C-alpha cells in the first residue's frame with residue numbers, strides 16, 4: 001500500500017465526540033475535513049485542531065440538506081479526488097417541542113436518512129480509496145438485545161423510542177452497506193462510543209468525549225483483515241470499565 005496521506009471526513013466535528021474524533025484522526029497523520037453545518041463553529045473547530053498540529057480544514061456540510069451534501073462532495077472531489085475515511089458522527093437526541101411521531105420522523109431524518117444521504121453521495125469517492133473505512137456512530141441504545149435485556153444497565157432506563165429506533169435502523173443500514181461492499185477493500189461498521197459527557201446529555205456521561213472518539217478511531221483505522229458489518233465499541237457490562245468489543249445488534 002502507498003504512503004499517501006489519508007483523507008478523513010467527520011460530520012458534526014465542531015464539538016463533542018466528533019471534534020475529538022477529528023482530533024485523533026488528525027494526530028494519526030490524516031488530513032481531516034471537519035464537517036460542520038455552521039461555518040463559524042466549523043472554523044473555530046478547525047482552528048483549534050490546527051493549533052494542535054492537525055492538518056484540518058473546515059468542510060461545510062448540513063447532512064439534512066441534499067444541496068449542502070452535494071457541494072461538500074464536489075469540494076472533496078476537486079481537492080482530493082477520493083475519500084479514505086468517512087465518520088458519520090453527526091446526530092441528535094431529540095428536538096425541543098416535538099414528541100410522538102413528529103419527533104420520531106425528525107430524529108430518523110437526521111440519524112438515519114441523512115447518514116444514508118451522506119454515504120450514498122460519498123460512495124463514488126470512497127470507492128476510489130485503496131482501503132475505505134466508514135464509521136457510522138451508533139449507540140448501545142440501538143441494540144435491541146441490550147435494551148430488552150433486564151440485566152443490562154440500559155434495560156431499566158427509558159430513552160424514549162425515537163433515538164433508540166434511529167440507532168437500530170442505523171445498525172441495519174450499516175450491516176447492509178457492509179454486505180453490499182463485501183469483496184471490495186471498503187469496511188463499514190457501527191460504533192458504540194459508550195455514555196460520554198457531551199452537550200447531547202448535559203455532560204452527564206461517565207466517559208469523556210475523547211474516550212468515545214477512540215472507538216471511531218479504532219474502526220477508522222482497521223487493518224485489511226479487520227471486521228466489516230459489526231457494532232463495535234464500549235462494553236458497559238464488562239468487568240473492566242474500559243472494555244471494548246463487538247456488541248449484539
Ligand SMILES: NC(=O)c1ccc[n+]([C@@H]2O[C@H](COP(=O)([O-])OP(=O)(O)OC[C@H]3O[C@@H](n4cnc5c(N)ncnc54)[C@H](OP(=O)(O)O)[C@@H]3O)[C@@H](O)[C@H]2O)c1
Nearest residue numbers: 012015016017037062063089090091139195196198199200
Ligand atoms: N454522548 C453520548 O453519550 C453518545 C453515546 C452514544 C452515541 N452517541 C452518538 O455520538 C454522535 C455524536 O454525539 P455527541 O454526544 O458528540 O453530540 P453533540 O455534542 O450534541 O454533537 C452533535 C454534533 O452533530 C452535529 N449535527 C447535528 N445535526 C446536524 C446536521 N443536520 N448536519 C450536520 N451536523 C449536525 C452538531 O452540530 P451543531 O453544533 O451545528 O449542532 C454537533 O457537531 C451522535 O451520533 C450520537 O448519537 C453519543
